[in-house]
Amino acid sequence: MLIQFAHSDSNFMFSAVPIFIAIVFIIVFGLLIFTAIKGVSVWSMNNRSPQETKQAFVLTKRTQNRHVGSNHHHNSTTQYYITFELSSGSRMELQVQGKDYGLLAEGDKGTVHYQGTRFLDFTREASSEE
Template identity: 50%
Template sequence: MIKGISTWSSNNDAPRLTVPARVVAKRTSIHGGGETRAYNHYYITFEVDSGDDRMEFQIMDFEYGQLTEGDSGDLHFQGTRYLGFTRKREN
């Protein structure tokens, strides 16, 4: 719980950034099950334009379904907090 509060506070202090990026991977993780309810967690890995850095963020299920590996656009984030992804339309 303390780690969560620390991360939340650190994210609040971080600047909001927008960088060109590309979706390079998608994955899910299931937690719980058995005698408790199972929960899906959805993750997207982005590669920034320089190609040197990759960042993985947990995202909502509806957005997970809308993004495809290879999509390019602008990644919006604050620290480790995912804020959104604006896909660039190809001509």
């Protein structure tokens, strides 16, 4: 027994393409909205958090490079991170600006100032050798 569909195969293909494009559009648009909401949420949480100051030392530094582009146009961004070990023994990694990343060295001791997950400043202790 042979079952026939109301649409021929070519008509089905042409009717499926707009549906596929709509699904892709919805997924991309949904990801953009999700990313924006998450960013605003983290920003808001940081603003509500108290500013804290803790004794710490710079444990490690790392960078994360992101490359976006086609064959003719390339964009590259670098994000900078520093892991601090607090006097309590706990560790936290904060994203920092490039200038702060360049000024700090692994092993630096001092006071880290932060608000939520937002790095504010690091005040280095004067070493006994100076």
